[in-house]
Amino acid sequence: MKVAGVVRVPGDKSISHRALMLAALAQGTSRVREILPSADVQSTAAVLRALGVRIPPLSPDMTIVADGPGALRAPTQDLDCGNSGTTTRLMAGIVAARPFAARFVGDASLSRRPMQRIARPLEAMGARFTFERGDGLPMVVHGAQLKPIRWTTETASAQVKSAILLAGTAAGVPVTVTEPARSRDHTERMLAALGATVEVLGTMVRLEPPERLAPLDMTVPADPSSAAFIAALAVLARDGGVTLPDVCLNPTRIGFFRALQHMGARLEIQPGPKQGGEDVGIIFAWPSDLAAITVRAGDVPAIIDELPLLACVASRATGATHIRGAAELRVKESDRIAAVVANLRALGVEVEEHPDGMTITGSDAPLRGTVHTHGDHRLAMAFGVLAALPGNEIEIDDTACVSVSYPGFWTDLRGVIVA
Ligand code: S3P
Secondary structure (H helix, E strand, O other): OEEOOEOOOOEOHHHHHHHHHHHHHEEEEEEEEOOOOOHHHHHHHHHHHHOOOOOOOOOOEEEEEEEOHHHOOOOOOOEEOOOOHHHHHHHHHHHOOOOOEEEEEOOHHHHOOOOHHHHHHHHHOOOEEEEOOOOOOOEEEEOOOOOOEEEEOOOOOHHHHHHHHHHHHHHOOOEEEEOOOOOOOHHHHHHHHOOOEEEEEOOEEEEEOOOOEOOOEEEOOEOHHHHHHHHHHHHHOOEEOEEEEEEEOOOOOOHHHHHHHHOOOEEEEEEOOOEOOEOEEEEEEEOOOOEOOEEOHHHHHHHHHHHHHHHHHHOOOEOEEEEOOOHHHHHOOOOHHHHHHHHHHHHOOEEEEEOOEEEEEOOOOOOEEEEOOOOOHHHHHHHHHHHOOOOOEEEEOOOHHHHHOOOOHHHHHHHOEOO
16 A cells, blocks of 8 residues: 655644633633644533633634633533543633533533542632532532642643642642653643743642733644544555654653654654644654564553544554553543453454553554444544554544544545555
C-alpha cells in the first residue's frame, strides 16, 4: 500500500473545549479560529448555552461575546454532556463557583465514569455534590462562594486539575494543584495568556486568577491525538509518506510520536513558531520497520489517549510490546484495556491482559474478524487503521462514533491511500 498527502487534521479537542469555556468566563469579544466541530465540543457549547452564554454555531472563525462568570445563569434544563468527560468535569468546576444548582447528565458510557475525583476537591472549596447512584452521572452540582484550595491528586488527570483551575478562575480565588505526574497543561497555558498569574514548579501549578479574564484570540492547532491515526497508517504502509501540518506539539501531548520513534519509525517532528502559547509544527511520517517497546507509568500521561492505537500498531511490530501503569484506561469512554485486548484477540493477535495494561506480541499474520467498539471513538479509529491495511479483513461494528472527536476521519484515512 502506498500513502501520500498533506492532511491538516481538525482542531485540538482539549483546546477547543477550553476555548469555549474561557471565552465564556472572559469579559468582552473572543475570537476562535479552527475550533473542532465534533460531538464532544458541541456538548460543551450546548452546556454553556443552557447556562445563558451566547455561543454561536461552531464555525471555523467564530466570535463569542461574554460578560464573565457572573453572567452565567441557573439552567432550566439538565446539562447534557453527551459522551464528553471533559465537558462534565471542567463545566462542573465552573458551575461549582456559581450560586445555583445544575444537574449533569450524559450517555451510558459517560454515566459510568468516575466523578468523585472532581467532587472531592470542589467540595473542599465549598460546593456540594449529590449523586443519584454511586460515583457517576446524573450528578447535581450545588454551587457556592468558593474558598482557595491546595489539592494533591491521586492520578495525573488534566480534567481534575482543570476543574480546580476553572473553579478558582470563576470564583476569583487562588488554587494550587499538585499531581503525581504532569498531565496536559492547556488550561494553565491559556489562562496565563488571558492575564492569570500561573506558576509551575515540577508537577505543581499555582493559579492566581485576574479580576477580569481578557477575551481570547486564537487559532486552535490541529489535534495530535487525531494526527496520530494518519501517522500510524503511514508508518504501517509500504511506500510513500504523509505530511501533517499545524499539529499541536505540546510536550504533554506527543508521547505517541515519541513512542513511534522509539519503535524505529521514520518520523520527523519539525517545530514552527509558537501559536497562542502552544508549540505547533509539522509531522512527517514514512513507512517503517517497527520493533516492540515498553511503555511505563511515567510515559502514560502524554500518550494516554493514543494507547489503543499504540497497541494496534504494536500488533504489526517485531517482538512483545509492554504497556504498564495505565490503569486509567479502564475508566475512559470504554474500559480500553479489556476492549483492546478482546478485539486484538478476536482478530488473531497474541495479547495478554494486565490490571494496568497489556502485552502485545507483534506478527505479520493477516488479521480477520469483527471489532466491537463499545461506541468508543478512539477504538473505532485505532482498529480502522488496521482495517485499512492490505491483507486484513476487519469489520468495525460502529464507524459513526468517530464523530465524537474526528468527524471526517474515514474520508481523511481513505484520502491518503493512493494505491
Ligand atoms: C483531557 C484529559 C484526559 C484525556 C481526555 C481529554 C482533557 O483525561 O484522556 O481525552 O481535555 O483535559 P484525564 O484528565 O482524565 O486523564
